[in-house]
Amino acid sequence: MSEYQYYEFQAVDRPLSEREMGELRACSSRATITATRFVNHYEWGSFKGNPSVWMEKYFDAFLYLANWGTHELMIRLPRKVLDLKTAKRYCCGRAASARAQGDFVILELSSEEEGGDWEDGNGWLSSLISLRADLAAGDHRALYLAWLLCVQNRELDDDATEPPVPAGLGELTAPLQAFADFLRIDGDLVTVAADQSPKVNGTSFELDVERWIATLPEATKTDWLVRLAGGKEPHLRAEMLRRFRESQAPRESRSGGAQRTVGEILTAAEECAEKRHREETVRIAAERARREREAAEQRERYLDNLAKREARAWEEVDGLIATKQPGRYDEAVKLLCDLRDLALRRGRGSEAEARLLRLREEQARKPSFIERLRKAGLA
Template sequence: MSEYQYYEFLALDRPLDEDEVGQVRALSTRADITATRFVNEYHWGDFKGDPTKLVERLYDAHLYYANWGSRRLLLRLPAGSLTAKEATAYAMDDALSVWTRSGQTLLDFSVSSEDGGECEFETSYTLSAFVGLRAELAAGDLRPLYVAWLAGLTVWELAEDDEENYARAVEPPVPAGLASLSGPQRALADFLGVDADLLAVAAEASRPATADVVDRTALAAFIAGLPAADKDALLVEAALGPVSPGPGLLARYRAAVTVPGPRDEIGRRTAAELLDTAYRRRTDRRQKEQTARVRADAEAQEAGLHKVAQGTEEAWREVDGLIAQKKASAYDAAVVILGDLRALEAHAGGTADFDRRVGELRAAHRGKPSLMQRFDGMGIPRS
């Protein structure tokens, strides 16, 4: 199996200094490295550094994927904007790990292929598709964390784990807006391989995203009611800090004004409930798609037969003209028309005339082995 690995790091809140760039350069001589970005592709060999330690010390985001199916997104946020306690509610084996280091909350979104087969990515991912998640999380939007939990549930289902575990596991708090994910959140769901039917089922218990739209007047009243010391601290942070205090303030406001949704009032669903409902939805959808395909095929065949019926002799002449071209594609087209002619005559009560005429065609063109093979494939008897 050919090898492909992609590594990318971004420093968003502050650039690396000259010494730090030198440290990273020592880990890779071929990477494209600046004070804010590291990117490299590997077709052989491997990265010598430890991505986890690099994000803990230097970078705010890391993206990795390999063509054998491993995928990883690491994000680092100030603990004041997203606490580990908040995020840990969504932690899930094989999908999301959470820890803190030096006043930072670290989120590790990771999934791996279990079959060891080669994985073809339809999209060439870069961190630009995901960095918006940091601002969303800092502002109190926890949809990325719930998406990660669903990714873990998808992996769990594929592993065919003990059904008792499904019945015991309960979903974390369901954030608003699951039915209308943002661009970075849709990219995350795709990157982590979240099952679309499972996401749709989970979204049934989610309030509309409009429920979290900030009322400017209400926000102003909330800020006016904050203690003076808190306001002073926010102003100092805005003046000196590398990170805007705005997202954290919005998260604080939303936490204060959020009212329970319908699912909060009646209890959260178990993993078993979600998986079973998603399975039924998936099965029903596939049956409807299959029925639609069968109907479309039948309508197409009926349309083809109707067209042939309007000019049977013209169809036979078209077959003669296609065979005369002595091309494989023309032979294929001729065989399609012959199939319609046979079906049309069979529908009318018999195929005697078709058998006679196609037998004459076989006799006249027996020196064309490619055409004879196609006739054999149609089941046209040899004379």
């Protein structure tokens, strides 16, 4: 079986120059290269660049997918919107790590799953890229999910405590859910983590931001307006929201519970999985019982209608058999089964058996039909 490897890079804050695009083209003659994107996939060859170096020099996000089960994601952010200390507090293992390069912090995340699948990588990074702006704005839910990935991979000591739990883990956005799916983060771990996560109210959030802005010094607000009018700072809104969230952090931390250990979270996730499996078993059994009940009721209604035309149904059987066509034989046998069940329901099973016996004797020279009767339990 051939290999499949998918590479995609995206530039968000600054488009690539013609010179930079030329440098990328020197590494690949068939890749799709624009001022904001590099995309290529390989089935027999291999990527000739270095993703880590490219992230340092050119791009803000990178995604890699291979059909043997490897998923990788890198996100680059300016250090002024995500400091390295905060990033390392969450990305503290092999599956999720953080490093500084110049004025940037680069998050590196990976998931390995033996066997893999032939999954197209196209579209994945587009579904994840907005998380970069969320991180810049101080939304640390993606960072906490990255920490859960390290927990899931047993990369942390059981007595290690969790980092601050951000609000809104119980209401993952579509990009956050895609993030969890791409990195194969266990849903039960996320459910357990959400137990200590305050809820996010969109209306309340807007009102809180409005009230917070009203309390800011006039000099700060003037500075932001001047910088906004300049239009040269793509992360200005993110900087404002990050400062707002930092001002709310003490209140959010009081609303949550005590920090849990890795061992406690893993145990709780196992219990959550067991509960979910039990509930799923009950649900499946109830659904099966409902379908069986509906099928039985539908069968009874069908037999009620068949009773009204029983004599005509026996004539239909004779007509179907007379065609000597295999498909018609099948229809005849099905109708005979229905007539037998109708007779049994009425307590006239012996009468139906007598008619079937006569029918078998009359059609004894039709072995194909007789074999169908035998398989249906009518002979």
